[in-house]
Amino acid sequence: MDIARWTAALPASIYLVTATNIAGIEIWRRWWTAPFVADAACWLDAQASSDDLISARPWSTAHILLRGLRPEGYAHLAAEHRVAAAVADGAGLIEVWITLADRPVGARVAARVAAELAARSGGDLLTTDARSVGHLPGLPHAASADGPGGAPAFTRLLAASRGPDPRAAAIAIEATAALGCALVLSPPIQLIRFRDRRRKQRSLLSPARPLRTEAQRGRR
Known part of the structure; x- marks a missing residue:
């Protein structure tokens, strides 16, 4: 499946998955592991079919996203990277x-x-930070109507290849020198586990409970 190939090409401990409605308002966000994202493909497809836009990104700065490339810009980028x-x-x-x-x-x-790569390839310069999310492949794109009979078109995985890009890595080394910071983060960020009021182990992958106010805590 496209989603499984996508996560395999972009390895990370965890992935951010979000849903946005037709008005551009984020409805929900989840942090899932790669197997969970792949297993949830059918559910995500149903969500996308109901006019919600499903987006995702590996929760790791090892991978960068370039959005809004036209086919000629993509061809130029793929020829060099x-x-x-x-x-x-x-x-x-x-x-x-x-x-x-x-x-x-x-x-x-x-x-x-x-x-820098977005500027070279004609990509969107406003979505180059580490918080930007992209389309999950293989799902309907609710904002488009390019499918048969005006139905939403599907996002498609055009290419997948695991491993760092040497030329982009060289640019990263130059950027590190210019910014005066470390290239690779160390130690790696670990998922934090915690206990709830019932002393049961939960992880950050679980939905978080609403925070209580000071007044609510005082009523206990």
């Missing part, structure tokens, strides 16, 4: 993921490399 994943967004544009390193790099370094 190793593309980790390329996704046709169903509206005529292409999103490209490029891997900088085997481990997370500094967020400022990742953003600088993404901005």
Whole structure:
């Protein structure tokens, strides 16, 4: 499946998955592992079919996202760089993921490399930071109507290749020197586990409970 190939090409401990309605308002966000994202494909497809736009990103600055590339810009980029994943967004544009390193790099370094590559390939310069999300492949794009009979078109995985791009990694090293920061983050960020009031182990993958106010805590 496209989603499984996408996560395999963009390895990370955890992935951010979000849903946005037709008005551009985020409805929900989840942090899932790669197997969970793949297993939830049918449910995500149903969510996307109900006019919600499903987006995602590996929760790691080892991978950068270039959005809004036209086919000629994508062809130019792919001729010079190793593309980790390329996704046709169903509206005529292409999103490209490029891997900088085997481990997370500094967020400022990742953003600088993404901005430089986006400028070279005609991508969107406003979505190059580490918080930007892209389309999950293989799902309907609710905002498009390019399918048969005016139905939403599907996002498609155009390419998938695991491993860092040497040229982008070289740009990252230059950016590190210019910014005066470390290239690779160390130690790696670990998922934090915690206990709830009933002393049961839960993880950050579980839905969080609403925070109580001081007044609510005082009524106990």
